[in-house]
Amino acid sequence: MVKIYIVTTIVFHLSAGEIINLLPLPEETSTTGNIAELSHDKNLTSLEFANVLSAAVNSIAWIPQIIAKSIGYVPSLVNSNNNGEKVEQFVTEFKDSVHNEDAKLTIEGLLNKYNYACEVHKVITEDDYVLTLHRIPSNRSPVFLMHGILGSSDDFVIAGVESGLAYKLADLGYDVWMGNARGNKHSRKHALFNPTDERFWDFSWHEIGVYDLSAMIDYALNITQKSSLKYIGFSQGTTTFFVLLSERPEYNDKISVMIALSPVAYISRAKSPVIRLMSPGTTILSQFIKSLGFYEFLPDDSLVRILKLMICGTGPVGDILCSNIAFLTSGYDFAQLNVTNLPVIMGHIPAGSSIKQLAHYGQGLLTNDFAKFDYGEEDNILHYGVSTPPNYALENILVPIAIFYSDSDWLAHPSDVKRLYKRLNSVIDLYRIPFKKFNHLDYIIAKNVTYFVYNRVFRLLALN
Known part of the structure; x- marks a missing residue:
């Protein structure tokens, strides 16, 4: 050994x-x-x-060559517009705030520090995963927030008390529930398997949608004694919603409105280098990683270094941003990046995921479909009764949906979002963020996210 x-x-x-x-x-x-x-x-x-x-x-x-071929061209995180003066200011602001205690506080610690009530709830799924829910309680309508890939409930508080979505909703009087998918830092328990067991990690966002989301929604409705709730999904939080409603249409009656922030279903035009890296995924790179016994997506330093050199180059800005896989996955918007809050953001994300989640997204790059996981022809027959994975039945979704998308999103490309829009029958709002550089992570961390996104979200919630 x-x-x-x-x-x-x-x-x-x-x-x-x-x-x-x-x-x-x-x-x-x-x-x-x-x-x-x-x-x-x-x-x-x-x-x-x-x-x-x-x-x-x-x-x-062959790995570096596969990486280069897989990710193809990706935008540079650090470009010529970041001149010496800007870089110096960036580094100074970052260093001045690097000891911000919020970076080390848990979500419970953050909520308590800023005088918001916090409840922690545990939910057991049909397949025996133990999930954590965080709640800011109120007697008003419940709003359920679901995080993105590599994220957690922390996604909705890391922008700070002035901009965090959970804080803003609580200030408006909503009963705020924040979910956590299996495998992230808040939901790492199972009745039979430990996270060191490969069987613990045998899931993609399909299982998160069908089992996790259904269990958490049912739990929140039972505790609040309400018949329905409002749902806000970001990134993978939209993917899992589409999976749940496609597979279990009875949940249409349990959700009054769905806000889709950067919806990810069709992903053929995604620029994310990490997702593109997994596009040969289920047959090449992910199988190699699995052969070494890695089932949780915890990128080792060598992978981060390769991606960093290809995307960020060298220099202090790249050193800071590209040390965090979340920025390598989603990019960043320099104009909207709150540098003084960056240590807090980096202290809370990434929160963990399975390799299979990323490989499932990578599959969509190859097939140009929104389909169930591809296990190979023989195993597909065992799982689905057919040799190719079935597409999700988006026509089953009846919940009113508001879609928010942006031009510079590395995961939810406008062309893919518009294709999704055409497949859905219940869209009540299709909104393009009026800021060309608005990126994927901006939906939860941008300096002006309330102006660009949340004010419209609040109006939609009030009407539905």
Whole structure:
């Protein structure tokens, strides 16, 4: 076991360096079996160790080339407009605020600090995951907030008391419920499996929609004794909503209105390098990662370094922003980025996800469909009764839906959003954010998010 660890460690260090680019692509035959056989030999000699290392390096030599081919062109996070003066100001503001205690406070700590009541609730799903709900209680209408990919309930408070969506809704008197999907930092328990067990991570956003969302909505309605609630989803929080209503249309009666912030269903035009990286996904890169025993998406330093060099270049701005996978996934909008609040944002995201969630999105890049997870022809027949994964039945959705989208979103491209709009039969508002650089994360962290997004959201909630 020690030998395997040493070899794996060396390989990952090599994968972050220049040497990897000098190695040829491996042949079709895998060297994984050779590595395993040699590594378990208790009498491994120096020569055999060298052979193991060589085989391991050869087995991953194709990864940087696959990365480059997969992500293709992506916008640069750091561009020529960020001149020396701006960069110096950025770094100074960041360093001045790096010790902000809010970065280390839990969501409960943040709510208590700013004098908002906070309740913590536990929900058990049909398939035995234990989920956490956070609530800012009120006697008025319940509003349910569902976070995005790599996010958590923290998404709705990290912008600060002046801009956080949960704070704003509570100030308006709403009963605010914030969900947490299985696998994020607040929902890492299961009746049978620990997060160290690969079976714990065998889920995509399909299971989050069908099992997690249904359980949390039912729980909130039971506690509040209401017949329906208002739903606000961001990013993956919209994906899971579309899954739930497509698969279990009886939930149409439990939701009075749905606000879709950066809706992600069709994803053929997504620019996100992390999602594009997973586009060969279910058959290439994700299988390689799984072969090493990684089922939770916790990108190791070598992967972050490769993406950082390709997207951010070098320099202090890139060093700060690209140290966080959330910005590599979603990009950032320099004009709307609150630099003094950046340590708080980076202290709360990413919150965790499964590789399968990202691979499921990557699948959509290849197929141009909004479909169930592709297990391969034989396993698809076992799961679905057909050789190809079925598309989600969006025609089952009857809830009034308001769609918010923007031009510079790396995940919800305007063309994909408009395609979704045409497939939905109950859209009451299609709103394009009137700021060209507005990006994916801006829906929860932009300096002027209340002006650009939330004021319209509040009007829609009041009318529905």
